[in-house]
Amino acid sequence: MWIHHPRATHILSWKSHQPHVWNLVKKRTYHSSSSTRECFTYAYLLQACVKEEAWSEGQRIHVRMIKRGVEMDTFLETKLVIMYAKYGKLDFARRLFERGEKNVVGWNAMISGYAQHGQSHAALALFKQMRMQKAVPDHFVLATVVSLCETEMQVGKQLHAHVMAAGFQSDLVLLTALVRMYSACGAMDDARQLFDKMSRRDVISWTVMIAGYTKCGRMEDAFSLFGRMPRRDAASWNAMIAGCAQNGYGAASFTLFCTMQRSGCAARPNQGTYAALLIACAGLSALDQGKQVHAHIIKSQFWSDALLRNALVDMYAKSGSIQDSRLLFDGSFDRDVIRWTTMIAGYGKHGFAAEAIHLFDQMQKAGVKPNHITFISILSACSHAGLVEQGWRFFHSMTKDYNIVPRAEDYACMVDLLGRAGKVEEAHNLINKIPTEPGAHVWAALLGACRAHGNMEVGKVAAQRLFELNPQQAGTYVELSNIYAASGMWDHVAQLRKTMEDRGIRKQPGYSWIVVEKCTHVFVVGDRSHPQTEAIYTMLENLTRRMKEAGYIPDTDLVLHDLEEEEKEGILSHHSEKLAIAFGLISTHPREPIQIVKNLRMCIDCHTATKFISKVSERKLVVRDVNRFHHFREGLCSCGDYW
Ligand code: ZN
Numbered sequence: 028m029w030i031h032h033p034r035a036t037h038i039l040s041w042k043s044h045q046p047h048v049w050n051l052v053k054k055r056t057y058h059s060s061s062s063t064r065e066c067f068t069y070a071y072l073l074q075a076c077v078k079e080e081a082w083s084e085g086q087r088i089h090v091r092m093i094k095r096g097v098e099m100d101t102f103l104e105t106k107l108v109i110m111y112a113k114y115g116k117l118d119f120a121r122r123l124f125e126r127g128e129k130n131v132v133g134w135n136a137m138i139s140g141y142a143q144h145g146q147s148h149a150a151l152a153l154f155k156q157m158r159m160q161k162a163v164p165d166h167f168v169l170a171t172v173v174s175l176c177e178t179e180m181q182v183g184k185q186l187h188a189h190v191m192a193a194g195f196q197s198d199l200v201l202l203t204a205l206v207r208m209y210s211a212c213g214a215m216d217d218a219r220q221l222f223d224k225m226s227r228r229d230v231i232s233w234t235v236m237i238a239g240y241t242k243c244g245r246m247e248d249a250f251s252l253f254g255r256m257p258r259r260d261a262a263s264w265n266a267m268i269a270g271c272a273q274n275g276y277g278a279a280s281f282t283l284f285c286t287m288q289r290s291g292c293a294a295r296p297n298q299g300t301y302a303a304l305l306i307a308c309a310g311l312s313a314l315d316q317g318k319q320v321h322a323h324i325i326k327s328q329f330w331s332d333a334l335l336r337n338a339l340v341d342m343y344a345k346s347g348s349i350q351d352s353r354l355l356f357d358g359s360f361d362r363d364v365i366r367w368t369t370m371i372a373g374y375g376k377h378g379f380a381a382e383a384i385h386l387f388d389q390m391q392k393a394g395v396k397p398n399h400i401t402f403i404s405i406l407s408a409c410s411h412a413g414l415v416e417q418g419w420r421f422f423h424s425m426t427k428d429y430n431i432v433p434r435a436e437d438y439a440c441m442v443d444l445l446g447r448a449g450k451v452e453e454a455h456n457l458i459n460k461i462p463t464e465p466g467a468h469v470w471a472a473l474l475g476a477c478r479a480h481g482n483m484e485v486g487k488v489a490a491q492r493l494f495e496l497n498p499q500q501a502g503t504y505v506e507l508s509n510i511y512a513a514s515g516m517w518d519h520v521a522q523l524r525k526t527m528e529d530r531g532i533r534k535q536p537g538y539s540w541i542v543v544e545k546c547t548h549v550f551v552v553g554d555r556s557h558p559q560t561e562a563i564y565t566m567l568e569n570l571t572r573r574m575k576e577a578g579y580i581p582d583t584d585l586v587l588h589d590l591e592e593e594e595k596e597g598i599l600s601h602h603s604e605k606l607a608i609a610f611g612l613i614s615t616h617p618r619e620p621i622q623i624v625k626n627l628r629m630c631i632d633c634h635t636a637t638k639f640i641s642k643v644s645e646r647k648l649v650v651r652d653v654n655r656f657h658h659f660r661e662g663l664c665s666c667g668d669y670w
């Protein structure tokens with residue numbers, strides 16, 4: 028009996044998680060010698076090899092079978108097909124499969140083998156062949172094939188019909204796979220129709236449906252389903268928390284996280300949950316919440332996870348605490364290119380270009396190769412600080428030292444950098460040198476520069492290209508109208524406003540928020556809905572008086588701020604960021620720095636006013652607008668009035 032062969036003993040002594048299989052094998056081989064029994068033994072061994080992913084052992088068993096002249100039947104051949112297909116030896120598996128008598132198990136092994144090894148087209152082609160040969164696919168084959176159709180809606184729909192016709196109407200796994208297929212194709216209504224018809228649903232099918240909604244931003248539907256879920260597990264909580272974070276419902280994602288913990292949900296969130304929460308905190312500039320998440324991560328098993336460390340560095344930088352970000356960065360030894368880049372980008376956004384450049388040099392010394400995003404980060408750091416020479420150095424180094432071909436984003440950074448420095452013509456020339464079609468952000472950067480430096484000729488060109496590329500973008504109209512207004516071309520301004528009205532284009536409403544004692548307070552222009560409204564407006568009046576004494580003159584050239592008719596002089600002093608700052612002044616300790624976030628670019632008057640506020644109130648003020656951080660202190664801003 029071969030079981031006494033030293034090689035076989037070795038096979039049996041290798042660590043197995045399935046001792047009962049080996050016991051069975053031992054029993055059978057000791058007590059039998061008939062070829063049928065031997066055949067079973069080999070089948071068991073091959074099965075065990077698949078389970079343990081012991082591929083070389085499996086191959087050795089196959090060799091032994093050939094040497095011993097074991098009689099091959101469909102049963103044994105299928106086992107070999109399964110093993111080789113799972114192993115990834117697909118051509119070999121296919122030869123065995125084509126040679127033998129085909130059965131549904133073999134078809135499934137081949138199809139899922141192709142699927143698992145990234146050959147989805149081969150898998151779908153084989154499925155077609157299976158259907159042509161009138162073989163009846165079972166549940167497993169169908170589930171595999173449906174999962175392959177996530178980008179092929181037409182094939183997916185045919186499969187759906189097939190699943191129904193084949194009598195699988197109540198097959199939970201198959202129907203869930205179909206719901207997932209429709210969601211992945213973005214066909215949420217088809218997905219929902221099927222979901223609603225399902226006679227039985229489990230936590231997975233609910234979660235698939237919710238994740239589908241969050242992926243395409245249908246948060247109301249996602250919330251409504253989540254609320255109706257009979258039972259929630261970690262995956263469903265995570266899907267909802269991540270969905271909120273990705274769709275800009277940062278506060279909701281944090282609330283959900285707290286609720287999840289209170290609900291005693293047996294499973295903690297996973298890395299994905301933590302990462303989503305950190306992204307949410309970064310988006311909200313919610314430093315306190317971010318710190319809480321950090322504390323949770325330290326207590327969890329993920330405290331050393333590289334991905335989360337990168338997210339933490341990013342969260343601290345975006346929440347205004349660049350020092351904490353740096354501490355975390357310095358304390359880590361596994362710095363990859365993403366962490367270096369995150370730190371460099373953080374310094375750039377805060378306007379600390381010198382630090383960003385220093386870090387870039389250190390990164391090179393450490394032997395870490397900068398990537399495309401690193402260059403965007405360093406270029407925009409130079410841009411925020413107006414460092415033209417340095418910017419060119421990095422721009423050229425990209426191709427020269429790292430063989431990275433500059434993309435549209437890199438050109439946009441350079442255009443921005445040149446434009447800010449007043450080199451509008453040079454910026455325009457650079458755009459003409461871009462080998463590909465320059466995207467909207469390149470022209471937007473140029474238009475911004477034209478507005479800042481009053482260059483109407485180039486500005487008109489840039490605006491024209493933007494109108495072609497993105498006619499619904501309100502920002503283009505506002506910028507161009509600002510250029511006209513600065514030159515006193517009021518008829519052009521009026522014409523633009525009319526075009527905007529005719530095309531039904533609305534400006535994105537501006538709002539600002541401030542986090543005080545873990546509570547987020549949001550303000551819009553002229554907002555009177557806050558419970559402390561009286562105190563806020565009194566504070567604002569008080570401030571304005573003291574600012575005027577210090578030399579502040581409100582920039583009442585209205586068109587420069589806005590196109591909206593309601594934006595009268597009075598309201599100028601009630602811009603959302605001013606309200607948020609006034610609230611910050613009355614609700615925090617006299618020496619505490621105040622940090623607010625604005626969803627749009629800060630207007631010129633608010634910027635000037637905030638400089639005066641930092642002076643008369645003797646407070647440090649940090650404003651994060653859509654582009655960057657402004658650190659206001661003693662009447663000055665870190666951006667050097669360049670933003
Ligand atoms: Zn403003």
Ligand code: ZN
Pocket residue numbers: 634656657658664665666667668669670
């Ligand atoms: Zn500033």
